[in-house]
Amino acid sequence: MTRPDIDQVWKWLDAVPDPEIPVISVVDLGIVRAVDWDGDVLNVTVTPTYSGCPATRIIAMDIETALRDHGVSDVRITTKITPPWTTDWLSDKGRARLEDYGIAPPQPAGGPTRCPHCKSQAVERVSQFGSTPCKAQWRCTDCLEPFDYFKCI
């Protein structure tokens, strides 16, 4: 087979949704660090978000499946922990999509700037942790809706 172009592969990967936050792709999440050919093997380097995140294994499987569907049969997923993943690697597209989906994107100040629903700045923390390792629970004191905040690390 002819080896697909690396740019093309990145486009395919950008269509692989995060299994727990399906509005963003694994590329938006910033965990795909490199894609390169090693002979006929396509090497995809992935940096996990949290060390114990159960989604990490699913993500590797989803990446492999997606690439197979596009005809790439030899895929090697390499896990790389250095430098450690940071929310700075989230794409701007990903940040905007998170907010549209109701998840406040990470902020360097350590808390959301506004409610993703009504955009009010009157927000308070409910819990430092949430439904997945990457999120915390917040609440808007204007519209009273609870919402997820993507933790900044």
Added chain:
Amino acid sequence: MSDPLFEFLLRQGDNTLILGHRISEWCGIAPAVEEDIALANTALDLIGQTQMWLGLAAEVEGAGRSADDLAFHRDVWDFRNLLLVEQPNGDFGHTIMRQFLFDAFQVPHLTALHNASDDRIAGIAAKSLKEAQYHLERSRETVIALGDGTEESNRRMQAALDRLWPYAGEMFLRDGVDDAMHESGIAADPASLRATWDDTVQTTLGEAMLTIPDSDFAQQGGKSGKRHSEHLGHLLATMQFLPRSYPDARW
């Protein structure tokens, strides 16, 4: 003594494994759903860190064992975790106090490790440090909220501190493994981390209206594996039951 690097890695992985397992015991029964989720998430981070530490330990040992083999097929005397982390959960206050005393150590410890001369160790430390800092932020705030809370919560937090204090000193004791790690530029002398820890602990416990016990007596024997408390065997019996009873079990 076996290879000091292997011993050192077991200490790292066993601390996170045993504490991770301990706090996972709260899953489904914590006093509030937010706390339940927080404890389960903290446990998840610690178990994830364990996979990295014990994975590297297995690699360094080179005896064909995996991280799972080390976690599930060793007995009490082979474990190298601090006595502090194997202590039973007690009430929620005990669990949070134990977490705080450990987190306050783990942050400066991982900060120092993150400059280790061994890139693999530096990498795991850098990754774990981010999570440890987040854990410390929460355990610190919770200790203050409960210590400076009601009369009852203050009394319980003081009881937790009094009960756990004798287990804190072991973190700073130095032995042959620490010497070897220090000499090869991997880890800091544990005693040198004490000042940072004291600072965090004194400030936090002061804000929490709690009194630090004035005895410096330190129980020891966990990280050397010479004398674990009776609680570790019970924990392992639960944690290791399935892989020991059904050795080839797969999810």
